[in-house]
Amino acid sequence: AQSVTQLDSQVPVFEEAPVELRCNYSSSVSVYLFWYVQYPNQGLQLLLKYLSGSTLVKGINGFEAEFNKSQTSFHLRKPSVHISDTAEYFCAVSEALIQGAQKLVFGQGTRLTINP
Amino acid sequence: DAMVIQNPRYQVTQFGKPVTLSCSQTLNHNVMYWYQQKSSQAPKLLFHYYDKDFNNEADTPDNFQSRRPNTSFCFLDIRSPGLGDAAMYLCATSRSSGGFQETQYFGPGTRLLVL
Numbered sequence: 001a002q003s004v005t006q007l008d009s010q011v012p013v014f015e016e017a018p019v020e021l022r023c024n025y026s027s028s029v030s031v032y033l034f035w036y037v038q039y040p041n042q043g044l045q046l047l048l049k050y051l052s053g054s055t056l057v058k059g060i061n062g063f064e065a066e067f068n069k070s071q072t073s074f075h076l077r078k079p080s081v082h083i084s085d086t087a088e089y090f091c092a093v094s095e096a097l098i099q100g101a102q103k104l105v106f107g108q109g110t111r112l113t114i115n116p
Numbered sequence: 117d118a119m120v121i122q123n124p125r126y127q128v129t130q131f132g133k134p135v136t137l138s139c140s141q142t143l144n145h146n147v148m149y150w151y152q153q154k155s156s157q158a159p160k161l162l163f164h165y166y167d168k169d170f171n172n173e174a175d176t177p178d179n180f181q182s183r184r185p186n187t188s189f190c191f192l193d194i195r196s197p198g199l200g201d202a203a204m205y206l207c208a209t210s211r212s213s214g215g216f217q218e219t220q221y222f223g224p225g226t227r228l229l230v231l
């Protein structure tokens with residue numbers, strides 16, 4: 001079974017500072033990796049995903065992530081954060097189900113708090 | 117805009133009283149999923165439908181059932197809610213295009229409180 005570890009449960013950052021949210025995965029097969037964001041009392045919104053190809057993936061809201069196969073990592077970065085980035089961030093790996101459906105296996109989440 | 121809609125957003129029920137949560141989608145996706153997210157935890161898949169085919173996760177309690185009367189709608193039934201079933205329930209949809217990892221689109225969730 002695949003698994004995901006998010007190394008930081010909480011990350012406080014000052015506005016306009018850079019941020020990195022760390023994610024490591026465990027998988028013995030090809031992986032498909034995702035970052036989702038969850039604002040308070042809302043569902044999950046896709047930030048970006050890695051399926052194949054370039055290891056640097058750009059997403060919405062200025063976020064990007066780098067897939068590193070040798071380190072089994074998929075860290076999320078943003079060069080300058082805004083107050084509105086305050087949210088919970090989930091890293092996930094996709095596990096194939098029958099008939100082409102897939103199960104997302106999530107990490108425990110990282111709560112990003114942006115301070116003015 | 118195409119979307120995933122969940123109703124109600126908040127649901128209060130009594131211990132042991134059956135409750136139904138609903139999800140609808142305008143994306144015309146053939147796969148629908150239900151996830152359970154307990155407080156400060158990661159979402160966990162309960163089951164999914166591929167068209168009308170129901171697929172249960174091995175560790176999903178029998179207390180949880182689901183119905184999908186058509187492509188657009190999917191229901192989550194909790195037959196006898198316990199205090200431990202209080203959680204956010206997230207509905208998601210995706211296409212299934214064989215060999216590609218499609219994005220799952222999530223609804224806003226229904227927060228269930230059991231008294």
